[in-house]
Amino acid sequence: MYRLLIVDDEEMITDGIYETLAERNMELDLCKAYSGREALSWLHRTRVDIVLSDIRMPGIDGIQLLSIIKQNWPYCRVIFLTGFSDFDSVYQAIQTPGVQYLLKSEGYPKVIQAVGEAVTELNDSLRRNELVRQAQEKLNTLEVLARGEYFRHLLHGVKPALDLEVDFRKLSVTLAADKPVYLALGDPSYASSDVLTYANRQESALAVTLLAESFLSDHARILGIIDRFGEPVWFIQPSAERADGNEVESARILPYLEGQFELIQKACLENLGISAAISLSDRPCEWKKLSSFYDKIRRQRQVRAGDGALMVQLVNLDVTCCTKEGSPRDKSDALSVHLDAGRRDEFLQLFLELTESEKVNGAYLMELYYTISLVLLSYINRWEMEDQLADVSALMRRDEFASWEEAFAFLRTTAENLFELRSSGERNRAAEAVRKVQIYIEEHLNEDLSLVRLADYSHFNPSYLSRLFKQESGVNLSEYIEVARIERSKELLRNDDLKVLEIGVRVGYEASQSFTRFFKKATGVTPQEYRATSRM
Template sequence: MYRLLIVDDEEMITDGLYEILAGCDLDLDLCKAYSGREALSWLHQTRVDIVLSDIRMPGIDGMQLLSIIKRNWPHCRLIFLTGYSDFDSVYRAIQTPDVQYLLKSEGYPKVIQAVGQAVAELDDSLRVNGLIQRAQEKLKTLEVLARGEYFRHLLHGASPAPSLAADFLKLNIPLDADRPIYLAQGDLSRISSAVSSYANRHESAMAIMLLAESLLNGQVRSLGMIDRFGDPLWLIQESADRAYGNEAEEGASVLPYLVGQFELIQSSCSKSLDLSVAVTLADRPCDWTKLSGTYDKMKRQRQIRTGDGAQMVQTVNMEASCCAKERSPRDKSDALSVHLDAGRRDEFLLLFDELTQSERDNGAPYLLELYYTISLVLLSYVNRWELENQVSGVSALMRHDEFESWKEAFAFLRTTAMALFELRSSGESNRAAEAILKVRAYIEGHLDEDLSLVRLAGYIHFNPSYLSRLFKQECGVNLSEYIEAARIERAKELLRNDELKVLEVGVRVGYEASQSFTRFFKKTMGVTPVEYRDASRTVREIR
């Protein structure tokens, strides 16, 4: 879903465009601003894909917005809508890539056509198979392999050497050893059925990494790699020229840019690669000395996600100090532990079955070691997530002699693992239901306020695209449709009570302009608010 921001200092024009575009079949998340300053607030807190803006506005005008958008959201399309014959502004607008210009006198059909064209251009820009193919050679170079191996060494506990800057120079790493970095992790755990082998999974991770490089290019410095568990990982630094020093951009942050670009990366992965990837993103940069601890904390945070996590961009609060690392005692349990933590049921069971087949070829000492190796993985998971009262027979994990044969013992471990995966799945579903109940309660209590997708997503601490998808999945209707229905029901209730003026009723359900409320009500109910109130009075009198 693309996000469109409507900007005009004339309220009736902004509201009219909002209502017209809301009725089009373009699958857009619509936002509106009544000034350039208010538009900047939107641009600083979330990704915007299309801006439909007046050129002439008091304060920050359309051309100033153009400059800021092109610097901070380079993939955004702009459509300028004005009633002025301002040759200089028009000339500059049409000379800028991805910018259209329309006269207000051309009417709504032309606006809808321009927005549709912008959507089509965005779709085309995300289909980057050609880019991936052209970059395959780059992935095969020794330089890329050396970079990945170097950072995997740092991620898994090695302390950065005093010669970090020299190492970066030698390996041609495009990052500054003296500046902190953001860390972002991709999660391919939800595509296990499509990525059945190590080679296929690795190829998918590389394709996602390359695609991300093209969409992050310019605004930040980034280096992508694949971690030891087969997931893409990005080290990111804010570009030196991306500085917010002027009044117009006061309060801006690189974090909304990263969240927005990873949403685009997810959309592009879906369109170009038919892959779904979740992203975990640190909410602030860390020093190189804390890279390993930050990485471990983010891996653990992936456990606490709502719903199935697909297409989610989850930000992790890194303010608290990173926990000590939790390493499994034996190397052979590493992969099992990772699959269990990531919720990869199929991969876990496949590896489990491969390991336990050794019963035929090895003696009791090896089988005893294997039993306790797997038991420790399961027991560690149970303890970390406090599941001892929800899984039967936990005490037997450390008592292999309770079983009559190794076959029975390993069958018990497999059953316990299956129970843990079931608990994880039900927990995700329960958290999704609780989150949506919270959103619905907020909507009911704030019908007179801004209920944009961006604001609701901020309230629940999700990214907007994920909230939209999760709400539809849980409730069966689009979030915007639910809000409209709630506002209509509240308006009908207030109109039947006959205590407030129609204008006051409109304000109570989020419509400051009486004309906008009347259009909204009639579109849904087929009658105006006044006609509905008169009909309600007649019914009461008859009774």
């Protein structure tokens, strides 16, 4: 239902229009104000979709009101009524999109017609065709996918980087890394069975997400993603104009968001067939507390009154709706990410937060134990590490431990063993890769041993191979090749009757002069001198 505000300093006119529109049953939420200042109170308190106002009023007149309306409610339609032939005011009014102008002498039929046209314009503005096209285009961009993955990690427990601004800049995120952010969660309900498939649900959730971005982007910085539950989540900050420290403007952001989300819900219902409940944080949160705020909003959403359909719920983050933290499952993604990435310190820090906080019942601890166990077991199975660990089967047998402390200590030990196995495995694989390169060099001293050739053999890129070889062997690759050639040359000079030219060819030097220079530079003597000395 759209909300219409009637504003005129003549009470008879205000009441007359109010009664006329009420009798027409146009499904409008009618409000009235007898001055510009009273109208301002309405505009700061709630969303208004249509304003029917006199232009000439004492104090705050219609033109001043128009400026405030466009600043706070950009989708609001304005109909001006005047009994004056005030060309300047009329000209200024008709130059503004979404504004109509009527003479009071034209009577109620014209007013009713103008209101009907405004309702039609509002309905048209909610059409989703262009928004869905934009959603499909955005869906196919890697940038959007990367942003979604990044913010999902933040929501589900991965701590933000110390320098968020760098990450935001790389991901083209328009939110300010140094300012707090409002969180809004969508809870879509699908009337049609057509959206029960995963692909259709994702497409519908994305349409809702981008619809909200379009409605809010005029007066707020906003980024929407789909969380791992397939539900829309929005990160919102007042626009630069509103974020300048002005306390009055900051106080108005919540009524603005509530009002716009009401319009978004209407658009979703009429055009997508989706009833979307919205849960909105009552204040912004710091980025480092994002995961905690997200958990609180999700939990409080479960205790709302009624089915919550078309509800815009302002979540009081000071209220504790349950006695324990959110489900351990909410943090399991972060644990998996840290384990897969080999981030030992981050994994153990989150493990500590989960297992050492105060919990009130065994059911939660049981869920926590098996959640962490499944994360560890999944990793063990994927990397076929069962034979390298003791008591893997105990991960699924909590009853073998005398206490929760002992059970979680076992999980921690298992996790630390996995990180050590991963680290030692990486070291072993590095050593094995370098050893293979060394063997290849020793067996192919007469061939091309350039870095590029060795990189092709080892399936590493050249710069990585060079760095890895130095890291594992302690010498540069070129130095190792030179030493190998010298040692083979010495061996052949001592124990074989091959000519110096032939020996040079066997270690990669086609020209005898090149071999002689190389050998003398490394040993201080020529090949002939070395042979003569070694056989004395």
